[in-house]
Amino acid sequence: MTKSKVLISGASVAGPALAYYLQRDRYDVTVVERAAVPRASGYAVDFRGAALDVLAEMGILAAIREHETAMHGTVLLDETGSEIGQLPAEAFAGELEVPKQVLTRILHEITSADVEYVFGDSISALTEHESGVTVEFERGLAREFDLVFGADGVYSKVRQLVFGPHDEMVCHLGLSGAGFTSDNYLGLDHSGLLQSAGNTAIYLFSAADRDRLTVSLSFATDSPELDRRDRDEQERAVRAAFAGNGWQTTHLLDAMTAADDFYFSSSCQVSLDRWSRGRVALIGDAGYCAAPTSGAGTSQALIGARTLARALADADGDYTTAFATYERELRPYVAENQSNGRAAAALFGGQGSTDGVDGQ
The missing domain is CATH 3.50.50.60 (FAD/NAD(P)-binding domain)
Known part of the structure; x- marks a missing residue:
């Protein structure tokens, strides 16, 4: 047949x-x-619910678990960088997270x-x-x-x-952002920080590689048009969106320009x-x-x-x-x-x- x-x-x-x-x-x-x-x-993906059953059915769940990031949780910060709350690990890492x-x-x-x-x-x-x-x-x-x-x-x-x-x-969710890694100068250990200020947000975490800090700089946008622009224009848009922000913003923007793994994308459905x-x-x-x-x-x-x-x-x-x-x-x-x-x-x-x- x-x-x-x-x-x-x-x-x-x-x-x-x-x-x-x-x-x-x-x-x-x-x-x-x-x-x-x-x-x-890509930096990390997570699995929830029946997805774990799929991994088990495919015979790879154990191999996947060997690389678990084992995140502890994420601290919520205000505009000054002061802690205002916490999110449990599963909020971002699901039931299992790996690179x-x-x-x-x-x-x-x-x-x-x-x-x-x-x-x-x-x-x-x-x-x-x-x-x-x-x-x-x-x-x-x-x-x-x-x-x-x-x-x-x-x-x-x-x-x-x-x-x-x-x-x-393709429907734009009003959000775009840059991602990259830098040295883990904040000393995060299987943990994250999330700061929201106006129409911007900074999410930082370190997991699989304790020497590296994964950075996400997101901000409100009207369309995903920036996805089709070159890196220089994307960086200028990020800098404009975060202009005047305090806390770690200046250091992170400089790290963005120096990063060799920079990427830019918009959240769409x-x-x-x-x-x-x-x-x-x-x-x-x-x-x-x-x-x-x-x-x-x-x-x-x-x-x-x-x-x-x-x-x-x-x-x-x-x-x-x-x-x-x-x-x-x-x-x-x-x-x-x-x-x-x-x-x-x-x-x-x-x-x-x-x-x-x-x-x-």
Whole structure:
């Protein structure tokens, strides 16, 4: 019997997790990833609730736990840097937290023997026909697949090609920010500090590497337009937003300019009426990003992968029935996470709400 051939776009978390389940269920799986090698970016990801069951089912929970950050909690500060409260570790670290590169490395390791990975390439066109999908690539030759899955993040190329422009589905939460690491000059030990002042917030923590301090400088914005600007313009925007702030701000802004791991992103959610169209379906942030402020992105990716794979298995390959089951079962969970993400955005200087986003 010929195996169904599936293509997954994206090799971060949702993509390899789905690949694991589909190859186990005897699909012929290919994963295409724009990056030249498995991604080693990102500072920490956390797992909550049923996501831990997914890790256990995949046989990697013990290996993941070996790298736990073991955060103790976060101290809340006022504008002067004086303590005004505390948040428990699970507020940011969930039930289990590890450096993101640990998760992506392990997911790649457990799938690479049975899954074809194509790095350094990306989908450029998708044409569905009666018996499958013709996929064109930026570099490689066109190929035929039975099903295509977009696991390629908030600005998913698969979603753009099949569902429409980003601005119709990506909703800004009124929050943008810079992230980087510096020397741990404050001596934090598996702990964090969070200071909110007006429409800005500073979040600092040290965990896996006690010599390094992870820094997040977030502030209110009207759109995610800065994501598309160069670093110099992004830094100028950060400095303008934090001008006049006291406490550690001057030192942190100087550390930002010196950092070699600077990144900038905006908190957004993805809202679609449906997560599939024909033989193409979306998973993880590509279909239903709840924003980093939800603390649920990684858990959604893992639970979504298992839910989708189970739906396909139960439907015996009837993708139309499977995709409908996948959406019906997962939407309530996603809606709750998106609501939490909007509410938490205000804590970091954002608006805390957007028009037209309801998880539906």
